[in-house]
Structures are given as C-alpha cells and as structure tokens.
Amino acid sequence: MIAAMAGFALEDLFMKKMGAFWSPMQILVVIGILGGVVYAIIARMQGINVFDRKLLDSKALLRMLFEAIGTIAFASSIILGSVSLASTIVQAMPLLVTMGAAIFLGEQVGWRRWSAIFVGLFGVILVMEPWSAEFSPYTLLAFIGVIGLSARDLVTRVISLDIPSISIATWGFWSIVPTSLILMLFGQGFTSYPIEISLPIIGALAFGMTGYYLLIRAMRIGDIAVITPFRYSRLIFGGLIGVVIFGEQLSISAIIGALIILATGLYTFMRERKLKSE
Numbered sequence: 289m290i291a292a293m294a295g296f297a298l299e300d301l302f303m304k305k306m307g308a309f310w311s312p313m314q315i316l317v318v319i320g321i322l323g324g325v326v327y328a329i330i331a332r333m334q335g336i337n338v339f340d341r342k343l344l345d346s347k348a349l350l351r352m353l354f355e356a357i358g359t360i361a362f363a364s365s366i367i368l369g370s371v372s373l374a375s376t377i378v379q380a381m382p383l384l385v386t387m388g389a390a391i392f393l394g395e396q397v398g399w400r401r402w403s404a405i406f407v408g409l410f411g412v413i414l415v416m417e418p419w420s421a422e423f424s425p426y427t428l429l430a431f432i433g434v435i436g437l438s439a440r441d442l443v444t445r446v447i448s449l450d451i452p453s454i455s456i457a458t459w460g461f462w463s464i465v466p467t468s469l470i471l472m473l474f475g476q477g478f479t480s481y482p483i484e485i486s487l488p489i490i491g492a493l494a495f496g497m498t499g500y501y502l503l504i505r506a507m508r509i510g511d512i513a514v515i516t517p518f519r520y521s522r523l524i525f526g527g528l529i530g531v532v533i534f535g536e537q538l539s540i541s542a543i544i545g546a547l548i549i550l551a552t553g554l555y556t557f558m559r560e561r562k563l564k565s566e
Contacts (some may be wrong), residue, residue: 289506289518295499296527297375300366301533302491307367309485311476316468318364318489319487321499323461331454338458342451351456352463358436359464360471361429369426372536375526376415376546377430382553383515384438392442398563401556408552415544424537431530434545444507453504460500517557520550 306315331338342348365374383405390397415490447456472478506515523546530536538546 289503289510289515290498290521292502293522294517294525295495295502297522297529299373299492299496300375300526301438301529302488302495303363303367304371304534305488306485306492310479311472312364312367312477313360313468313472315367315463315492316360317472317490319496320461320463320465320468323493324458324465325501326460326493326497327454327501329503331452331458334454336452336454338455340451340455341461342448343455344478345451346450347443348456348459349445350452351440351447351556352459354440354443355460356436356463358433358438358440360433360467361436362433362461365426365430365433365458369424369430369564370536371531371534372530372538373415373427374430374433374544375522375530376538376542377427377436377438377547378414378526379520379523379546379553380408380412380431381434381438381441382519383434383549383556385441385516386556388438388442392444396563398559401559404552404556404559408556409503410550411545411548411552415542416545417539417541420539420541439502441507444504447508449508453501453508455498457501457504460504463532466563475562499507514561515552520553523550537554 303315303319310318328338360379362374386395386397386401386404389395390402412431416431417423418428443458527538531538
C-alpha cells in the first residue's frame with residue numbers, strides 16, 4: 289500500500305506536468321489507452337485473457353463505472369488545481385470506505401467510528417474552505433473523485449477471485465477512455481504532440497500502472513483494517529511534491545483539516561483493530 293501511494297503521488301507529478309501541454313481529458317485518453325494496452329500485453333505473456341467473459345460480471349462492470357467517475361474527477365483536480373489539497377482530500381478515502389462497508393456490505397460500525405467519520409468529513413470541509421475567497425471548485429472535484437474511488441475500492445473487495453488482478457487493472461485503465469472522449473466533445477479537442485511531453489507520459493504511465501496494480505493486490509488479499517491506514521503515506525508524498533516542486537502553500541484551515549482527517553482515520557483504524565481482537 290505504501291509503494292502504491294508513492295506511485296500515485298509520482299503519477300500526479302507527471303500528470304500535472306502534462307497539463308502544461310494537454311487538456312485533462314486528452315491526458316486521460318492517452319494514459320487510459322496506453323496503460324490498458326501495456327497491461328494487456330503483460331497479461332498475454334502470463335497466459336491471461338483480459339477479454340474473458342468473466343469480466344462481464346456485474347460487480348466488475350460496476351467497478352469500471354466507479355473507476356471512470358473517480359479517476360476523471362480526481363485527475364482533473366490534480367491537473368487543474370492544487371496537488372497538495374487534492375492529496376489531502378484523498379485521505380478521506382479510508383473513512384468513506386468504512387462508511388460504505390457499513391452501509392453496503394453490512395459491516396458493523398459503532399457510534400464511535402460513525403462519529404469519527406463525520407468529524408473527518410468536517411476536516412475535509414476545512415481543507416476545501418468553501419467560505420473563503422480562495423475557494424477553488426477543483427477541491428470539490430477532488431472530493432467527488434474520492435467518493436468514486438472509494439466506491440471502486442469497496443466493489444473490488446467483492447469481485448470474484450477467479451478474475452485476475454491484472455485483468456481488473458487493464459479494464460480499469462480502459463474504462464476511463466470512453467467517458468473522457470465524450471467530455472472532450474464539450475471542451476478542448478485533441479492538440480499536437482510536443483516532444484517535451486514524452487517524459488511526463490512515460491513517468492505517469494510507469495508510476496501510475498505500478499501503483500494501480502499494487503493497490504488492487506493490497507485491497508484483494510490484505511486485511512482491510514491493517515492496510516488502510518498506510519494510505520495516509522500519500523499525504524506526505526503529495527504534500528512534498530506540491531510544496532517543494534510546485535511551490536504550493538496550505539492555509540492554516542487546510543492544515544487543521546488535514547490533521548483532523550489523519551486523526552479520525554487513525555482512530556477508526558485502531559477502533560477496528562480493537563473490535564476484531566475482542
């Protein structure tokens with residue numbers, strides 16, 4: 289999980305760099321196609337058929353839908369907005385996953401964890417600062433992306449283990465292409481390919497694909513209560529990239545919100561561990 293979070297943070301870095309040349313939808317179309325093709329080739333080398341009819345399973349298809357919604361919204365917020373703020377807001381995912389597990393998977397969540405979830409969501413509001421003149425709609429886009437990605441992770445837990453992780457990863461990349469193409473009809477179309485964008489494309493693909501596959505493996509075979517807290521490492525990676533490389537600054541409100549999200553997430557984790565040990 290830690291390696292996956294580092295991979296995603298570096299993917300964010302390169303996608304942000306690509307934003308200087310292309311629109312977010314064009315970036316996602318290219319990354320989605322190339323990433324899926326590379327995964328499909330690797331799967332082929334392993335003797336895995338990524339076009340297996342098992343992938344028509346309703347849960348696998350639902351996962352693709354949430355993947356498209358979450359990735360497009362979150363990636364757009366990274367490319368157009370603040371890496372630091374988006375990396376902070378994404379830390380609410382463990383809280384949303386816990387809430388979703390209680391509502392949709394029947395997991396028992398007591399009043400203490402529900403309280404932590406709502407306090408954590410208040411922390412998200414502090415990070416977004418909707419009352420401020422500095423409020424950016426891209427932070428709201430980041431939160432919509434986090435909701436979609438949280439739903440994706442929940443569905444991943446219930447997909448049959450007969451479906452290989454690499455097949456899920458392949459279609460995860462391809463799932464963002466159709467929606468991105470449709471959205472391009474209402475915005476900026478395709479633009480030229482400057483040679484300077486080659487390195488960012490390679491970097492985004494390499495780190496994004498590595499992180500994506502490791503995340504799927506972690507969510508499918510790991511104890512969710514154990515691995516979920518390690519998602520918070522992305523806050524460190526993303527914060528360093530935003531502040532050091534892009535010169536971003538976090539307000540006092542955003543810092544307090546980040547600490548609240550971190551504290552409530554860790555409390556939720558410790559509470560889950562205690563209940564399981566009992």
